[in-house]
Amino acid sequence: MTLETVAFGAVAAVLVAASLAVVLTPNLFHAVLWLAAALVATGGIFLLLRAPFLFGVQLLLYAGGVVTIVVFAIMLTERLVGESLRQTSRYVVNGALVAAAVFVGVVGFLVQAPAPAAPAPAPADLTVVLGRALVGPWAVVLELLAVLLVISLLGALYFARTED
Amino acid sequence: MGLGAYLVLAALVFAIGLFGVLTRRNAVGILLGIELMLNAVNINLVAFARFAGNPAGVVFALFTIAVTVAEVAVGLAIVIVIFRVRRTVEADHLDLLRG
Numbered sequence: 001m002t003l004e005t006v007a008f009g010a011v012a013a014v015l016v017a018a019s020l021a022v023v024l025t026p027n028l029f030h031a032v033l034w035l036a037a038a039l040v041a042t043g044g045i046f047l048l049l050r051a052p053f054l055f056g057v058q059l060l061l062y063a064g065g066v067v068t069i070v071v072f073a074i075m076l077t078e079r080l081v082g083e084s085l086r087q088t089s090r091y092v093v094n095g096a097l098v099a100a101a102v103f104v105g106v107v108g109f110l111v112q113a114p115a116p117a118a119p120a121p122a123p124a125d126l127t128v129v130l131g132r133a134l135v136g137p138w139a140v141v142l143e144l145l146a147v148l149l150v151i152s153l154l155g156a157l158y159f160a161r162t163e164d
Numbered sequence: 165m166g167l168g169a170y171l172v173l174a175a176l177v178f179a180i181g182l183f184g185v186l187t188r189r190n191a192v193g194i195l196l197g198i199e200l201m202l203n204a205v206n207i208n209l210v211a212f213a214r215f216a217g218n219p220a221g222v223v224f225a226l227f228t229i230a231v232t233v234a235e236v237a238v239g240l241a242i243v244i245v246i247f248r249v250r251r252t253v254e255a256d257h258l259d260l261l262r263g
Contacts, residue, residue, distance in 0.1 A: 008165045012173050019177050019200055023184030028193055035196050038177075042203050045170070049214040051222050054229075061229055066199065066236050073240040074192055077247040090256070095186035103179035110171050119167075120217025129219045130226070138223050145230050152234035159241035 008048055015041035032070050039063040053127040170211035178204035191243045191253040195236065202232050 018038035022031050043058040134142050177200055184197030206225045213221025247253050250260075 005165060008169065012169075015173065016176060016180070019180040022196055022200060023180055023187070028190055031193060031196055035199060038200065039203060042207060045173070045207055046210055048165070049170070049210045051210050051214070051225075054210060054222060054225055057226060057229055061233050062203075065233055069236055069240055070192065070196070073243055076244055077192065077253050090187060090189055092187050095183045098186060099179040099183035102182055103175055106175040106178070107172055110168060110175070119215045126219065126222065130222055133219050133223050134226075138220075141227065145227055149230060149234050152238050156237040156241035159238070159245050 004048065008045075011041050011044040011048065015045065028074055029071070032067055032074065035070070036063050036067045039067070051126055053130055167211055167215045170207060174204040174207040174211070176204075177201075177207070189254050189256060191246070191255050191258075192240070194255060195239050195243070199232070199236070202228060 015038055018034045018041060021034035022038060025031050025034060039058060039062040043055040043063070046052075046054045046058060181197045181200030181204060184200060185194050186197075188194045188197060206228055209221045209225040209228065211221075213219060213225070243253055246258060250258065252258075
C-alpha cells in the first residue's frame with residue numbers, strides 16, 4: 001500500500017509538472033515534448049489503476065501518434081514563416097482565475113460526494129474482460145468508431161492535400 | 165490510493181489544460197490544451213472503472229482515445245489549411261467570421 005502511494009505521488013508530480021510546462025513554456029516545440037511526457041505519465045496512472053492494455057494504447061496512439069502529427073503540423077506551419085517558434089500568451093491572469101475557479105468548483109463538489117473507500121476486487125486479467133466487452137455489448141460502438149476514424153482520416157487527407 | 169486522489173489529480177490536469185486553451189495564442193497550442201483536458205477525463209473514466217469494478221469505464225476511455233486521435237488529425241489538417249490561406253495560425257488573427 002505504501003509503495004503504491006509513493007508511486008502515485010511520483011507519477012502525479014511528473015504529470016502535473018509536465019502539464020504546467022505544456023501550457024507555460026514559450027517554445028511551442030518544447031510544449032509538444034512536454035505533452036508527450038504528460039501523456040506517458042498518464043499511462044503510468046493507468047498502470048496504477050490496473051489497466052495495462054490502456055497503458056499500451058496510450059503509448060501507441062497518444063504519445064506515439066498524436067505527438068508525431070503535432071510535430072509535423074508545427075514544422076509545416078512555423079518554419080515556412082521564418083519566425084521563431086516562440087509564442088506569447090494573452091489574458092494570463094484571467095485564464096488563471098477561470099482555471100482556478102473550475103478546479104476549486106470540482107474539488108468542492110468532490111469533498112461533498114461520498115467516495116468508495118476501497119477499490120473493487122480487480123479481475124484477474126482486465127485485458128480479457130476488455131476484449132470480451134468490445135466484441136460483446138459494445139460491438140456496435142466499436143464498428144461506429146472504426147467508421148468515424150476512416151471518415152476523419154479521409155477528411156484530414158482531403159483538407160491537407162496539395163492543390164494541383 | 166483512494167478514488168478522491170485520482171479525481172483531484174484529474175481535476176488539476178483539466179484546469180491546467182483549460183488555462184492553456186484560454187491563454188495560448190497559437191492554434192496548435194490551443195489544441196495541446198484540449199489534449200490535456202481530454203487526458204484528464206480519461207483518468208477519471210479509468211479511476212471510476214477501477215473503483216466500481218465495471219470495465220465499461222475502460223471501454224469508454226479506449227473510445228475517447230480513438231475519438232481524440234481523429235479530432236487531432238482533423239484539427240491539425242484545418243490548421244494547415246488555415247495557414248495556407250491566411251499565412252498565420254494566431255487565433256487572434258482568424259476573425260474572418262466576426263460579425
